Amino acid sequence: MEDMEKRVRAVRETLERESAPWGRAPTLIAVTKYVSAEAVLPLAGLGVTQIGENRVQSIREKLPVLGEKFSIHLIGRLQSNKVKYIIKDVCLIHSLDRLSLAQEIDRQARKAGRVMPVLVQVNIAREPQKGGIPEEEVFPFLRACACLPGIEVRGLMAIMPLTEDRPFLLEKFTRMRQLFDRCREENINGVRMEELSMGMSRDYDLAARAGATMVRVGSALFR
């Protein structure tokens, strides 16, 4: 518990320092995929109430313990046939990366009587093995999503390449922020461009510096 408190404080201090020019520190989403639901509970006492999981099955399993105290974000790749299992239980899907998935989220959300907030995942480094919309297709994709009444786009998300090259990472984070700003200026009807989810344990400081509004931090808290 004391350890956890120290780690949360260290992450928050870094976020505040690096985001100072932006006037607002990014929201800390604690990625809890490494630990049991019970190990997550102390976070609530430290004021961390946003948690991220990358698998539908883990959300189902942890929900009975965590559902009351925490808002759960789905951050990992989502199969269309599993949307129905989380549609009522997550506050934000970060990983919308294709139109067929948007259509299924729309369908299930309307069935559940809600509008599902989503982020559009962008493949900013053009990695062939990774999900996400290529940069140049983001505007048309946002317009297509805006026609679906069961979803509401709230922003963009990116997962950076696994590299220690910090200048390269900072450049990609900055590029994401510029894309986010252009999307905001475009002011697409039915799209609320408010959140930019990027940065993980090894690079959340750079993401905060570049203007992230949400960071997803797992191992820096739990390992």
Ligand SMILES: *Cc1c(COP(=O)(O)O)cnc(C)c1O
């Ligand atoms: C696991 C995961 C994270 C957190 O990664 P850490 O390096 O442990 O901080 C963030 N985003 C996604 C999509 C993940 O799957």
